[in-house]
Amino acid sequence: MSSEQQQLRRESALERRAAREAQLIASDQKRQKARALRPNDFPGGVYPPENKHQSTGEPIGSIPLAEQLVVPLLQHTGSTAIPLVKLGETVLKGQKIAEADGLISCSLHAPTSGKVVAIEPAAVPHPSGLPADCITIDADGEDRWCELQPCEDFRRFTPVELLEKIRDCGISGMGGAGFPTAVKLDPHGGVEIDTLIINGTECEPYITADDMLMRERAEEIIAGVEIISYILDEPERVLIGIEDNKPEAIAAMRAAAEGTRFDIVVFPTKYPSGGEKQLIQILTGREVPNKGLPANVGIVCQNVGTARAVYRAVRFGEPLISRVTTVVGKALERQRNIEVPIGTPIKHILKAHGAHRGLMQKVIIGGPMMGYTIDDTSAPVIKTTNCLLVPTVEELPPAPPAQACIRCGFCAEACPASLLPQQLYWYARADDHEKLQAYNLFDCIECGCCSYVCPSSIPLVQYYRAAKGDIRTAEQEKEKADRARERFEFRKLRMERAEKEKQAKREARRKAAELARRQREESGGAEAEAAQKEADLVAAALARVKAKQASPEQQLARAQRSLTSAEGRVERLQQKLEAAEEKQRDQLAAQLKAAELKLQEARQKLAEAERQAETAAEAGRESTPGQDDPQARAQSAIEKAKAAAAARAAMSPAEKLAGEIDALKARVEKARARLEKACSAGDANVEAFEKALQNLQQKLEAKLREQKQAGEEKQ
Amino acid sequence: MLDWFSEISTPLLILGGMALAFGALLGFAAVRFKVEGDPLVEQVDALLPQTQCGQCGYPGCRPYAEAIVHGEKINKCPPGGQSTINALANLLDVEPMPLDAEHGEEKETKMVAFIREAECIGCTKCIQACPVDAIVGAAKYMHTVISDECTGCDLCVEPCPVDCIEMVPLETPLQGWHPEKPPEGIELIASDRRQLSKRSAA
Numbered sequence: 001m002s003s004e005q006q007q008l009r010r011e012s013a014l015e016r017r018a019a020r021e022a023q024l025i026a027s028d029q030k031r032q033k034a035r036a037l038r039p040n041d042f043p044g045g046v047y048p049p050e051n052k053h054q055s056t057g058e059p060i061g062s063i064p065l066a067e068q069l070v071v072p073l074l075q076h077t078g079s080t081a082i083p084l085v086k087l088g089e090t091v092l093k094g095q096k097i098a099e100a101d102g103l104i105s106c107s108l109h110a111p112t113s114g115k116v117v118a119i120e121p122a123a124v125p126h127p128s129g130l131p132a133d134c135i136t137i138d139a140d141g142e143d144r145w146c147e148l149q150p151c152e153d154f155r156r157f158t159p160v161e162l163l164e165k166i167r168d169c170g171i172s173g174m175g176g177a178g179f180p181t182a183v184k185l186d187p188h189g190g191v192e193i194d195t196l197i198i199n200g201t202e203c204e205p206y207i208t209a210d211d212m213l214m215r216e217r218a219e220e221i222i223a224g225v226e227i228i229s230y231i232l233d234e235p236e237r238v239l240i241g242i243e244d245n246k247p248e249a250i251a252a253m254r255a256a257a258e259g260t261r262f263d264i265v266v267f268p269t270k271y272p273s274g275g276e277k278q279l280i281q282i283l284t285g286r287e288v289p290n291k292g293l294p295a296n297v298g299i300v301c302q303n304v305g306t307a308r309a310v311y312r313a314v315r316f317g318e319p320l321i322s323r324v325t326t327v328v329g330k331a332l333e334r335q336r337n338i339e340v341p342i343g344t345p346i347k348h349i350l351k352a353h354g355a356h357r358g359l360m361q362k363v364i365i366g367g368p369m370m371g372y373t374i375d376d377t378s379a380p381v382i383k384t385t386n387c388l389l390v391p392t393v394e395e396l397p398p399a400p401p402a403q404a405c406i407r408c409g410f411c412a413e414a415c416p417a418s419l420l421p422q423q424l425y426w427y428a429r430a431d432d433h434e435k436l437q438a439y440n441l442f443d444c445i446e447c448g449c450c451s452y453v454c455p456s457s458i459p460l461v462q463y464y465r466a467a468k469g470d471i472r473t474a475e476q477e478k479e480k481a482d483r484a485r486e487r488f489e490f491r492k493l494r495m496e497r498a499e500k501e502k503q504a505k506r507e508a509r510r511k512a513a514e515l516a517r518r519q520r521e522e523s524g525g526a527e528a529e530a531a532q533k534e535a536d537l538v539a540a541a542l543a544r545v546k547a548k549q550a551s552p553e554q555q556l557a558r559a560q561r562s563l564t565s566a567e568g569r570v571e572r573l574q575q576k577l578e579a580a581e582e583k584q585r586d587q588l589a590a591q592l593k594a595a596e597l598k599l600q601e602a603r604q605k606l607a608e609a610e611r612q613a614e615t616a617a618e619a620g621r622e623s624t625p626g627q628d629d630p631q632a633r634a635q636s637a638i639e640k641a642k643a644a645a646a647a648r649a650a651m652s653p654a655e656k657l658a659g660e661i662d663a664l665k666a667r668v669e670k671a672r673a674r675l676e677k678a679c680s681a682g683d684a685n686v687e688a689f690e691k692a693l694q695n696l697q698q699k700l701e702a703k704l705r706e707q708k709q710a711g712e713e714k715q
Numbered sequence: 716m717l718d719w720f721s722e723i724s725t726p727l728l729i730l731g732g733m734a735l736a737f738g739a740l741l742g743f744a745a746v747r748f749k750v751e752g753d754p755l756v757e758q759v760d761a762l763l764p765q766t767q768c769g770q771c772g773y774p775g776c777r778p779y780a781e782a783i784v785h786g787e788k789i790n791k792c793p794p795g796g797q798s799t800i801n802a803l804a805n806l807l808d809v810e811p812m813p814l815d816a817e818h819g820e821e822k823e824t825k826m827v828a829f830i831r832e833a834e835c836i837g838c839t840k841c842i843q844a845c846p847v848d849a850i851v852g853a854a855k856y857m858h859t860v861i862s863d864e865c866t867g868c869d870l871c872v873e874p875c876p877v878d879c880i881e882m883v884p885l886e887t888p889l890q891g892w893h894p895e896k897p898p899e900g901i902e903l904i905a906s907d908r909r910q911l912s913k914r915s916a917a
Contacts, residue, residue: 074889128892402897428896459897469893476891481765484866487847488767488775667878674876685877688836692877 039241039267042281044416046271046449048205048369050245055208055328058336060216063352065139069111069343071097072124073133075382076172077179078104083135089116092146094319097135100167106180106383107170109319110137111341113144123379125346125365127372134380137343148317159231162314169313170383171320174305175199175274176366178384181306185231191295193232197283198225198240198262200249200304201274204367207387209324210304212337214242214249217308218256224307225262227314232300238262239283240304245269271369272447276301278416290443305386325349325381329390331359340381346388347377355390364389368396369448403456411450411460417443421450421460428467433474436467444468559606566599657707664700671696756780762802766794767846768868770819775846788812793819794867825885826867828860834879841871841880 074080081098091097091110098108114137121131154162167182198221202210214221229238240257242250244266254264267273267282277288279301286297294301302310305323312318321342328335333354340349346363364371366387381388389396411421419440427435441464450460573592675689760780771791773779783789789803790812797814804811814821830841830850837855849865852858860871862885872880 080888124889126889126892127894128889130887130889130892132889462894462897465894466896472893473891477764480866481763483864484765484767484847485760485776487849487864488765489777491846491848492775671876671878685836688834688877691834692879695878 039265039282040285042273042278042416043418044414044449045273045278046414046452047269048271048452050269051205051328052208052211052245054335055206055326055337056211058334060212060324060337060339062339063344063349065112065141065143065341066344066348067139068117068345069114069137069139069341070122070345070378070380071108071111071135071137071343072122072380072382073098073108073135074124075108075178075342075384076106077177078102078106080133081105081108083119083133085116085119085135087116087119090114090140091116091137092144094148094321095146096168096170096319097137100170100180104180104183106172106178107168107319108135109170109321111321111343112137112139113142114139123374123376125374125379125382125385129375150316151314154227154230154314159233162227162231165317166310166313169309169317169319171306171309171313172383173303174309174323174383174386175303176370176384176386178382181302181310184300184302185228192298193295193300194236194298195284195300196225196229196232196235196238197279197294197299197301198228198238198304198307199274199276199279199301200240200242200246200253201279202246203243203269203271203274204369204387205271206328206389207326207367208328209326209337209386211246211249212326213308213324214246214304215252218249218252220308220311221253221304222256222260222262223315224309224311226260227310228300228302228307229262235300240264241273241279241283242266243269243273272416272445272449275416275445275447277445290440320383323381323383323385325385326387327353327390328387330392330395331356331361331390342383343380345378345380346374349381349388350377350390359392360390361393362391364391364396369452370446399459400457402458405456405458408455410453410455414449414453416447416449417445419444421464424467425458425460425463428463431467431470433467433471436471441467441471556606556610556612559602559608559610563599563602563606566595566602570595570599654707654710657703657710661700661703661707664696664703668693668696668700753781753784755784758806759783759803762795762799762806763792764795764799764866766866766868768794768866768870769846770794772818783807788815790815791818793821796821822867826869826882827862827865827885828867828869828871828880829862829883830857830859831879831881832857832859834877836877838876840874840876844870844874846870 073083079101082101083098085091085097091114093110093113095110096107097110097116100107116135117138118134118136120133120136122134122136123129124132124134126132151157157165163182163185166185167180171181172178173181173184200210200214200221202208225238225240229235238261240253240262242253242264244250250264250266257264265283272278273282276294280294280297280299281287284297284299286299288294288299289296309320309323313320322339323342324337324339326337327349332350333356335353338349350360350363362373363377364373364387365385366372366389368389368391371387371389405422405425407422409422411425412419415421417440423439424436424441424444427439428441444461444464446461446465448461451458451462454460570592573595671689671693675686675693678686678689756777760777763776763780765776767775769775770793771779773782779787779792783803789807789809790800792799793814797811800814801811828841828850835852835857837852837857839852839854839858841858842850842852846868847864847866849861850858850871851861860880867882867885869882872882
């Protein structure tokens with residue numbers, strides 16, 4: 001055997017062994033993969049009628065552009081966006097019209113070209129029915145795009161740049177909650193993401209938006225998944241979960257995912273397998289911890305719609321300004337999915353689909369399990385609106401009245417979060433917040449399974465939502481109260497400190513004066529004499545003041561005296577004036593005027609003195625032996641105030657009104673006096689005082705009118 | 716005689732020694748781990764709404780909490796309303812009572828002070844009246860209310876010389892909204908109802 005032959009044989013053996021090893025590895029990987037891909041199950045769940053066929057008959061359509069588009073400033077989880085445009089400004093399609101406020105927020109873009117005609121509260125799709133701030137754009141019909149920045153190869157950018165792009169395009173989760181996508185895709189403080197899950201489950205009845213999207217735009221979705229996977233630093237596994245009731249979508253997605261490393265996982269249909277936590281459990285067997293995020297178990301979950309929006313944002317630079325929405329319900333002539341600009345009023349969509357006024361009983365945003373009804377159909381479609389359900393009464397009859405809980409336990413069997421809905425129900429009714437939290441109320445995903453199976457048709461989820469809200473509000477109030485307490489205590493401390501400082505200063509001054517006095521005393525008798533003189537003077541002045549502050553009776557008498565003298569003087573002067581010559585007249589007239597003024601003053605003083613005497617007399621009558629004791633006085637004041645308050649509480653509305661009027665009158669008087677004083681003193685704030693007086697007068701007039709009306713009504 | 720004495724003296728000595736030792740230990744613990752302030756006052760204070768409005772007749776929530784601990788009635792806090800009274804009753808193990816109307820009524824909506832800034836003359840009177848330092852401004856400069864910190868206590872309205880402060884209802888943002896509890900429904904199952912009607916007929 002030649003050496004060449006030996007060489008060849010050895011090489012072929014090596015090759016064979018390598019091939020065999022490769023085969024082994026491949027089969028092992030396949031086995032592992034098969035094990036990993038076998039879907040798990042989650043506890044509970046229900047099987048409501050799917051009702052998906054109605055809206056899958058037609059391809060995704062579109063409707064003519066509405067004349068006016070309303071873009072709410074809050075379409076996502078987080079804080080409200082800040083408008084960037086002004087009233088009357090012309091905007092182009094895709095132009096940014098509102099900026100994200102903080103990290104957990106989303107920017108907004110004009111869904112069409114036109115003019116901004118309003119930035120004010122308007123109807124929005126929200127269960128509260130409360131209006132919220134919106135930017136209204138009058139479409140000019142041209143639908144002219146602003147300049148976009150497309151990108152052929154996203155791998156030229158770093159993940160951080162791509163995240164910036166996604167944030168800039170205002171993309172938020174399109175499955176339901178609307179959490180800003182850029183935040184979700186951001187590396188979570190060093191947590192390693194080993195699995196990316198793309199949610200194509202769409203388990204809620206009636207909704208087919210994701211289904212149709214997967215059928216028709218599978219390539220775009222897969223391209224979006226590639227970008228997301230790149231941003232997350234290529235996680236080990238990328239799983240696309242789809243329920244087995246969407247065979248066309250599964251086929252389309254499989255075809256699109258050919259040649260990629262993404263796995264399409266199909267699992268049996270059950271509600272609510274589309275819930276994030278449930279889907280994670282199905283696909284990986286991991287459970288998201290209490291109060292935790294999927295990132296805590298190394299998972300990020302995104303909706304298929306979001307993946308597509310990411311692709312369009314990165315590839316074409318298109319912001320999120322339209323979405324696919326299911327329009328379904330027997331009250332409509334045409335049921336299908338449409339791609340509709342965000343901000344399109346719902347009534348415009350209903351009109352385009354022939355909503356039957358007589359059959360239409362309500363409009364539900366979302367599906368029958370988790371959706372909510374809206375009253376005002378002028379509300380627009382927003383980033384999270386995946387379905388408009390317009391059922392007839394037969395299709396979705398109103399819930400029968402709730403009956404007593406019979407403790408059957410069906411709800412606990414149906415709960416996908418393994419909670420005890422019955423216990424939660426009792427505690428929610430009793431407002432027992434501690435127990436509710438002990439029974440993990442906040443793990444409830446509000447899927448509605450418990451209400452669905454309840455034989456007594458108790459609206460359980462509504463109790464949980466209300467209880468969750470109550471607990472959150474209570475927590476916020478507690479936080480605020482704690483802050484208020486802190487601020488109050490700090491203020492008290494500050495004031496005490498200021499008081500102490502003042503006292504210290506006073507003490508220092510007193511000491512200095514003492515020192516100076518002593519020095520003076522030491523320095524000589526002359527100065528001491530002067531000081532003595534000064535002291536005498538002060539004493540004399542004090543005595544005079546004291547004399548002036550004589551008893552009310554004395555004051556009264558003095559006032560009377562001065563009045564009579566003033567009167568006499570005026571009379572005398574008048575007589576003189578009549579008798580006087582022309583020449584002296586002016587002088588006398590002036591004197592007379594002065595005398596008259598004095599007389600007036602004297603009269604005022606008299607009146608005051610009389611009043612004082614009266615009050616003093618009254619006080620004398622009321623006073624008790626211990627009146628000088630300040631505590632007793634305070635006590636009596638408190639008693640009085642209490643009596644007044646009690647009287648106020650016991651008063652009828654009319655009396656209360658009268659009381660308010662009296663109080664207002666007093667305030668008007670006070671304001672007037674203040675104004676006069678300010679006028680005479682030439683104060684700079686005269687105008688402000690005048691306005692205040694006017695305001696008060698207006699208030700008083702309003703109250704008087706009210707009183708009059710009440711009086712008339714009584715008659 | 717001696718036997719008897721020695722028999723009883725040993726346990727006496729041991730027990731006495733133990734008593735002294737534990738006494739010393741407890742005394743040391745009482746000094747070393749002394750609790751500052753009255754913990755019950757803290758607990759009561761934590762339940763009060765901290766509006767610091769003085770409607771209860773005390774100069775702030777903490778003084779009222781102290782008064783409650785010393786036997787004052789628990790129904791004098793209108794901003795807290797019935798829920799606070801219930802929580803206090805629960806804490807102090809007394810019967811809950813209705814709110815004392817003498818001190819005011821429970822308001823339906825939360826209010827915050829609002830200064831019409833164009834009319835403000837910058838007198839600083841409201842700043843001095845605010846118990847939680849929620850008004851900013853300086854002499855002869857416009858003042859404004861930090862609405863996040865305002866407790867809605869009303870104390871700044873009266874001192875204003877130009878009447879430019881008003882109380883406005885606090886706006887609830889969309890994020891803060893939550894649904895109400897469903898109205899109380901039918902509480903009896905059919906068989907109970909039948910029994911009840913039978914009983915009432917009898």
